Amino acid sequence: MTVVGDEVSTRADPARARLKDFARVATARVDDAAEAIGRIFCPHDLTPVDHSERDFSAHHNCADFDGFSVNYVAYGGSVAINPGCLDRFFLLQMPLSGSAAVRTAARELTTGPRHCASLLSPT
Numbered sequence: 001m002t003v004v005g006d007e008v009s010t011r012a013d014p015a016r017a018r019l020k021d022f023a024r025v026a027t028a029r030v031d032d033a034a035e036a037i038g039r040i041f042c043p044h045d046l047t048p049v050d051h052s053e054r055d056f057s058a059h060h061n062c063a064d065f066d067g068f069s070v071n072y073v074a075y076g077g078s079v080a081i082n083p084g085c086l087d088r089f090f091l092l093q094m095p096l097s098g099s100a101a102v103r104t105a106a107r108e109l110t111t112g113p114r115h116c117a118s119l120l121s122p123t
Contacts, residue, residue: 019061019072026059028076033058037073041091044083091120 025036034046037060048056057076062069093100099112104120111118 019063019070022061022063024060024062026057028057030056030058033060033075036060040071042083042086042088044081047080049078049080086120086122088122090122091118093118093120 024040025033027033030046030048034044038044040062055077059074061072093111094117095112097113099110101110102118
């Protein structure tokens, strides 16, 4: 699976403000973001698209509950994410701004605030 997300503004995003007490990652380094967010979700490849690493930023807030978590992830600039196979969790993605192009072996779709969400499963 590959996810490509469009540039997301993190400065005035009310969702980020609501989850600020659950901040886990705030960095401007691609490798640090991939490693830290990979420990929370799963190891993955993270690559800036059409931007230099100098323009990159990542923010991840995560509220854990019994058996699930609610996450807010924002990237400055467009990124490509390849997590490989999700072998232990479902991933419901609902972009609040920008969009995500999701490609699996079976289908390709684009999600966004005025479009559909995506639900990826381990199977």
